[in-house]
């Protein structure tokens with residue numbers, strides 16, 4: 505991170521209670537600047553403060569995607585991609601790197617079972633092909649989301 509002059513509180517206490525979303529008050533997960541730089545719209549990116557630490561809010565009902573310790577927020581309309589946690593539509597990606605939407609996972613699970621999807625994505629991850637930090641708004645690996653979606657998808661035609 506580009507931190508020549510970090511805020512003392514932010515640098516020393518990254519997990520203190522100030523890591524709560526200013527809108528929904530749930531705690532957010534630290535996210536690297538590269539994720540915001542990759543996924544913010546040009547207009548939103550112009551408001552980014554690179555010396556600050558940002559967190560990701562994963563609450564579905566909250567429109568805030570990123571927030572800083574100082575209360576700056578970026579919402580779903582500030583990103584160039586839809587956010588899996590914020591949009592329950594089936595056309596939304598679960599795996600951003602390899603383009604698996606909820607619908608595609610559901611279809612494949614119905615035809616081949618959940619392990620086929622999980623194995624395919626795991627194979628790419630192990631081969632070092634994933635770029636979650638620049639593709640996925642949460643800034644980290646999608647596999648947990650893929651697994652929970654694939655394993656809870658009801659198999660209509662077993």
Ligand SMILES: [Zn+2]
Nearest residue numbers: 525528561566
């Ligand atoms: Zn929130």
